[in-house]
Every structure is written in C-alpha cells, then in structure tokens.
Amino acid sequence: KMEYVTCTAPVNIAVIKYWGKRDEKLVLPMNSSVSVTLSQDQLRAKTTIAACKTFSNDKIWLNGREESFDNPRIQNLLHEVKCRARIQNGSDLDQLLSWKIHICSENNFPTAAGLASSAAGYACLAFTLAQLYKVTGDVSDIARRGSGSACRSVYGGFVVWNKGENIDGTDSIARQILPHTHWSDLHILILVVSDQKKHTGSSEGMQKTVQTSELYKQRVKCVPERTDDIIDAIKNKDFDKFAEITMKDSNQLHAVCLDTYPPISYLTDTSRDIMTLVHRYNTFKAQNKVAYTFDAGPNACLYLNEADVPGVISIIEYFFPPTSQSQHFITGLPINTRAIEKEFISNVTIPIQPDGLKYVIHTTVGDGPRVCTNE
Numbered sequence: 001k002m003e004y005v006t007c008t009a010p011v012n013i014a015v016i017k018y019w020g021k022r023d024e025k026l027v028l029p030m031n032s033s034v035s036v037t038l039s040q041d042q043l044r045a046k047t048t049i050a051a052c053k054t055f056s057n058d059k060i061w062l063n064g065r066e067e068s069f070d071n072p073r074i075q076n077l078l079h080e081v082k083c084r085a086r087i088q089n090g091s092d093l094d095q096l097l098s099w100k101i102h103i104c105s106e107n108n109f110p111t112a113a114g115l116a117s118s119a120a121g122y123a124c125l126a127f128t129l130a131q132l133y134k135v136t137g138d139v140s141d142i143a144r145r146g147s148g149s150a151c152r153s154v155y156g157g158f159v160v161w162n163k164g165e166n167i168d169g170t171d172s173i174a175r176q177i178l179p180h181t182h183w184s185d186l187h188i189l190i191l192v193v194s195d196q197k198k199h200t201g202s203s204e205g206m207q208k209t210v211q212t213s214e215l216y217k218q219r220v221k222c223v224p225e226r227t228d229d230i231i232d233a234i235k236n237k238d239f240d241k242f243a244e245i246t247m248k249d250s251n252q253l254h255a256v257c258l259d260t261y262p263p264i265s266y267l268t269d270t271s272r273d274i275m276t277l278v279h280r281y282n283t284f285k286a287q288n289k290v291a292y293t294f295d296a297g298p299n300a301c302l303y304l305n306e307a308d309v310p311g312v313i314s315i316i317e318y319f320f321p322p323t324s325q326s327q328h329f330i331t332g333l334p335i336n337t338r339a340i341e342k343e344f345i346s347n348v349t350i351p352i353q354p355d356g357l358k359y360v361i362h363t364t365v366g367d368g369p370r371v372c373t374n375e
C-alpha cells in the first residue's frame, strides 16, 4: 500500500525584510517581516510525497536531481511535522509515520535566479507533509524550520511574520493580513539581472550582519513602526506610502549588508541603474508609481499598479534593449496595451549599461498553497 499527495506553493517577496536570527536552531527572527505572495500561475514549487511500507530509505529529488536527505533543515522540518501529527492524531497514524518517504519537488522557474526559491520549496514541503500526515491548522511554523522566509509562503495575499516573544518560538508565526483579492491590480515585474548563483547565502550573510554591524542595531529598532505603517498602507491600498516604505526597507537592508564586516554587496551596477530609473520616473510623475525591492542578490522586484505596467515596460525595453538571444524577454502575464512613455524617455539621460537585463517576469498577487487532485 502507498499513500501519496501533490501540492503547490507560491513565491513571496518581502517588503519589510527578514534579516537576522535570534535563534538559529528554531529559526526565530530578530524582527517581524511583511511580504506579498506572488501568483502561482507564473511562479510556484510543486511537491509530490509518497509514503510506502516497502521503501527502504527516505529520498528526495529537487528539480530531477537526487539530493541528500541528511540536510538539517529537512530533518528539522520533518521532525516538527511528525510531532504535530502524533499530537493531533494519537496512535492512528503510527503505521504511516513509520514508513519511509520519497519526495519529488520542482520549481517552474530557474532555482538560481535568486527568486526566493527556498521559500516556495520549503513552504511546499511543509504543506505537503501536513496533508500526508493529516496535520491541521497553521503550518507556518513548520515551514519556518526549513527557511525563515518560507513561513510567509503558506498564505496568499499580504502576509506578516510576527517575530514573536516566546523563547520556544511558539508565537513566531505568519498570518494573512488580507487576501490577494483585496488589491488584485497590484502587479509585479521581476527584473532578472543575473541567473548565476554566486553571492553569499542569506543564512550566512545575516549571521555575519548580526555579529558585526553597528548599523543593524538601529535597523532592528525602526522595523516595528515601519511594519505597522506598511500594514496600514496595504489596508488602505495607499500605493505611494507602500512604495516609499518598501524602497526604504530594501535600501536599509543593503546598507546593513555593506556595514557588515567584511562587507556583503548583493547589488550590481544594473541593480543601481534600476533604482535610479525608478526614482527618476516617480519624480517625473510627481508621486510614487513604482517600488523596487532587492533580496540577497542583484535581481529587482518591482511593484506597480496594473495601469502603469505598459508604460513602465516601455521604459525598461528602451533602457535595457533585449538582445537577439533574449527572445522571451517578457514572460508571464501578457501586456495588454503598448503605451510608450515617450516624454519621459526623451527627457531623461541616464548612462545605463544596455545588456544588464536577462529577462522580465510579469505577475500579480496570488493565493496560498493548493492541493492538486488526480496527480
């Protein structure tokens, strides 16, 4: 006999960044964070887990390649979900829990593109295991064991991960602020600057920051007010405010990275060109129309309202002309009209390295993990 289940989970992009742990083992953050969950139509992880009496070992395949099951993050997550299953189901599941499992997980986007693939992957693992072992209720703290940012991918829409106060981490969980339907015309453009993975990993980077940065102490103090303010901006769909806080928080993250010793720099010349372009455009429009945010890599994530997508795309294509190799320069949701921001383009002169952008993914806000039937 065999039990199996398949689920999908989304990517999330933080607007208030998680950076720094107060407990490495339990994955407890120094500050709360806020994120937007992206649509699974464009970006998602998909995981199938089978449990069988005759399997002799636990095994895992990521994007078709077998990986070690001894990974402490996977072990930590699996231990937590099994404990929860025993508490909730008593001895009913003893047999199933004793069987070995085979896990097969794949992303529908490049893993190394710096697109928080670990968040979607670990959220999907936690959610799928919870389905298999009939665990009910919040699974964000289970996902958190895999990767901190993964706890926010177990919900759709707008999500806050409360840092929590308890030393055992029981109150360090994510919750939904509002579903994706609340602000469905909020669109996202992911500007892939590089799909090479060669920078300091976030776990290692944040550890160094906590140990060495003076500026970081200041950051931790100002995050609570920012978190409250951005939650208000989301509730009121106040894009101007949402954008300002998002950009300031991204800039502060990268400032504390540079203040880390030895310094960590994730941004490249192209990342900074994108920042300049966004600020010039917002100034030209006399209000914030676009917000950028950067994680532990050079790729930009832009938030903007649907109505501004065609104009902003025209600017991106003008300053970063697609090369002959980039046939599918823009993927994801189609661009409905081809409005061109002629006046802006002819008024600004910014020295930009033209071949800086690889491709652009156009997507929107999306819902949380799903169980796939008939698969």
Ligand code: DP6
Pocket: 013, 014, 016, 017, 018, 019, 027, 033, 116, 118, 146, 147, 148, 149, 150, 202, 203, 204, 294, 295, 296
């Ligand atoms: C910059 O969740 O990857 O993307 O908990 O060590 O696995 P670990 O770190 P991870 O860190 C994400 C950092 C970030 C900001 C964010 O997503 O909030």
